[in-house]
Amino acid sequence: MSADDDRAHRLSRYGGWVLLVFIGVLLPLWGFGALADGLRDGETFTFDTPLLQAVHSIANARLDQAFLTITSLGYMGGVVPVDAILVMGLALARRPRDAVFAGISILGSLVLNLAVKHSFERARPSLWESLVHETSYSFPSGHAMASMTLGWVVVLLCWSKQSRIGWRLRWPVTCLATTFVLLVGLSRIYLGAHYPSDILAGWTAASVWVIGVYVLTFYGAESPVSKNDASPISAWDHRD
Numbered sequence: 103m104s105a106d107d108d109r110a111h112r113l114s115r116y117g118g119w120v121l122l123v124f125i126g127v128l129l130p131l132w133g134f135g136a137l138a139d140g141l142r143d144g145e146t147f148t149f150d151t152p153l154l155q156a157v158h159s160i161a162n163a164r165l166d167q168a169f170l171t172i173t174s175l176g177y178m179g180g181v182v183p184v185d186a187i188l189v190m191g192l193a194l195a196r197r198p199r200d201a202v203f204a205g206i207s208i209l210g211s212l213v214l215n216l217a218v219k220h221s222f223e224r225a226r227p228s229l230w231e232s233l234v235h236e237t238s239y240s241f242p243s244g245h246a247m248a249s250m251t252l253g254w255v256v257v258l259l260c261w262s263k264q265s266r267i268g269w270r271l272r273w274p275v276t277c278l279a280t281t282f283v284l285l286v287g288l289s290r291i292y293l294g295a296h297y298p299s300d301i302l303a304g305w306t307a308a309s310v311w312v313i314g315v316y317v318l319t320f321y322g323a324e325s326p327v328s329k330n331d332a333s334p335i336s337a338w339d340h341r342d
Contacts, residue, residue, distance in 0.1 A: 127313050130306035134242075137303045141222055141241060150297040154229055157291050166233060169289040173234065176245040176286035181252050188255070203319040204255050207312045211251040214311055215244050215304070224300070232294035243296045246304025249286040253279035254312040262320065 140147065174180065185208045192201035224241035226232070238244070257279050260272040287305065290296040 122313060123317060127310050127317070130309040134303055134306040134310065137299055137306070138218075138222070141224060141299070147297070147299045150227075150299050151229070153298045154227060154291060154294065157288070158230060158294065161292070165292065169292045170233060172285050173245060173289040173293060173295070175282075176249045176289065181248045185248075185252060188252075199319060200259055203316060204259070206319075207251055207255050207315045210315065211247050211308055211311050212244075214307060215242060215247045218242055218303075218307065219244075224297075227294050227297055230294055234293050234295050236295055240296055241300045242303035242307055243287070243290055243300040244304070245290050246283075246287050246296070246301045247308040249283045250305045250308035251312055253283045254309060254316075258312070258316050 137147075185204075189201055189205045189208065192204055219239040219241065222241045223239050226236055226240045257272075257276050260269070260275045283305070287301040290301060291298055
């Protein structure tokens with residue numbers, strides 16, 4: 103194999119992983135670090151209050167009900183049961199590596215959220231009386247982290263699995279997951295439960311965690327994005 107062929111082979115094999123780590127880990131980590139440093143130093147984010155007020159200015163009874171429904175789906179009313187069904191479904195389908203990835207991503211995200219909340223102890227917004235009663239700290243948003251975690255897990259599995267159905271639905275699933283994550287984040291701002299910076303921190307923290315777990319779980323077993331349905335299945339998945 104010539105030097106050029108060798109470089110092309112390495113780029114084909116590792117280029118996707120490098121790009122995934124840069125976009126999914128390093129950039130979100132930088133963003134979360136900037137938010138965390140600012141909050142720890144006692145700074146206020148200039149965009150928080152104006153965005154809260156702008157979203158609240160469109161409030162009406164119909165939107166109240168719509169965003170209450172969305173915020174419920176973003177955690178106990180939707181994300182949490184889907185998390186459980188997803189992990190159990192992958193295990194029952196004899197996809198142990200996928201199940202481990204999903205389980206660690208979901209449980210780890212929950213633990214990380216609780217740890218960071220108690221580290222910063224940021225109070226909830228109090229610009230108006232919220233339609234939801236929250237007793238936990240504000241930074242980062244648990245709803246944002248939970249929805250982003252589930253979104254990333256499902257999208258990464260669709261893009262990397264050998265399942266014909268998963269591969270064919272990769273773009274609809276990606277669009278649906280993105281829309282859902284954005285709506286859940288918007289609902290938390292609309293309801294006055296979180297500052298916009300809490301939402302951004304939740305999204306970035308979840309992205310760093312899930313993609314980090316994905317790389318550690320699948321690196322060397324397959325390409326981060328399957329090019330066809332016939333890509334090799336890992337030895338781990340063949341054990342059963």
